[in-house]
Amino acid sequence: MRPQTMPGETMTDTTLAPQPLFALSIVVPVYNGATSVPTLVEALAQLEVPGGLEIVLVNDCSPDNSLEVCRELCRKNAVALTVVNLARNFGEHNAVMAGLSHARGAYIINMDDDLQNPPEEVVRLWRYAKDNAFDVVYTYYADKQHAAWRNLGSRFTNWCADHLLDKPKGLYLSSFRCMSAFVARTILIHTGPFPYVDGLIMQVTQNIGRLQVQHLARAEGRSNYTIRRLVRLFMSMFLNFSVMPLRIGTLVGFVMAALGLLAFLVILVEAISGRTPQGYASVMAAILLLAGVQLIMLGLVGEYLGRLFLTVNRKPQFVVRDVERNARALPVEQQP
Template structure:
């Protein structure tokens, strides 16, 4: 089978989704049949520890359009999504989550926009049902902060749910980095883009695997992947502290030599040492974050390993 033997490729990374796959396919397959184009549904089993693989195999036995990429362990959603994009054969590719927060019926609107000439059609959430207030606020301010410091603007409330033409997929496949922030990469490649709005539904079953720590790591990946401003900021802070230190030192010299004012030293010295020590450690930490990314990239390890394709 070669590219364009299928017209549409649906990409669905899965991690412990045994409770949602059946419901997801019950909604998705009738929609794909109504589209009346050759299609494939690629599930990427990202090291699930539950019964996800067996559920997928059972579904494949009933629907030959289903393909399963079983990864050797959990590599993370970004790697699983990349695996799906690299193995998709369709003229257009649509990543979607199996938890039904992305409504499959929107795919029809995606295809209409693509037929109108758009290479990218993104799904924009107007309502983020099933998410707490804190998560909504942190997501909002993360994207605001990211777009302020980065040359690549990521639209707010736009995730991985989108349609991409084959030329977009081929452009993404040329990006070699190991530490991948897919939302940023999608925005970086560009192409003419349309927007389709939808209301995000709550998860059909199960619970999200993204906790606070994973979201924090995800935010760091996004910032360090597309901006060096955090490094530059600490250079400016260093210049500012040096200038203020010079002014303070000059004041002490003038007071001591000219005015004869005795300056008690211990408390102020300890305060300054602790302050500067903290500043240095923060700067080293930020520098270390970038060096760590360089270290991982130079190893050139594969982004994922496929244990078996079904």
């Protein structure tokens, strides 16, 4: 039975908030990271975090030997380390959600495995979030070391997010972010197959800070983000958190209908005046334009319906094949 409160008193329900085992968890989705993950884990293991640090590596069904490397690190490393192995490749944001579901820190930092975010910035980011009581802190860069086409795509995505998400103006949505356990638990309620972590965060809180950090050039290899993956990620942001695309479609429809009416009036006047409209090219151009707009709108509606269909049929957000923890990552009562 719930305890009764007296008038004027408040009560905080903590039944859904288990006591964190660590002060900080670091979630790292791993894909083609066999060469970079050992260096990253070694650097993170040297960090001094009062209250304890754990690392959660999420193998997103990487085609290289990342899983074996992660498991070897788990067995031989002194830092608390958990390896979450996904049954197939689900994508970065799905892998982040899987990592959050296994993180047990009071704060959780998400970072990539490519070493472009210096590990020494982790403690500074964590302290900044904790000392200022932010729910989430996003990082931003004075000089972003990505290809020009990807930087342009990031600016376009952030511009769209300004209008589609309830995002503070000027906030850069970086994948190197720190969030509280409260935010992580809340966004994990979302079980849809197309998660967009930043969109979920914006639905939970506006208590968001930003911190400038370094961004290093990629040490080796190239980004796992192809144009196809970036487009798929953009569609998750574009469609999952707003019906504005449908409203834009309606507006475009009204504009095209107005232009069509204007063209009809011009043709009618020419017919009454006895001039036969020449207009084959213009008619074909109008038909092709209208057909293209209609197909785009049908595609948007179809994308919404397809995502709804897959969600209703419970397409999994992620499937965990197995989880391995070393002795440091186990609760005290389970440690040898």
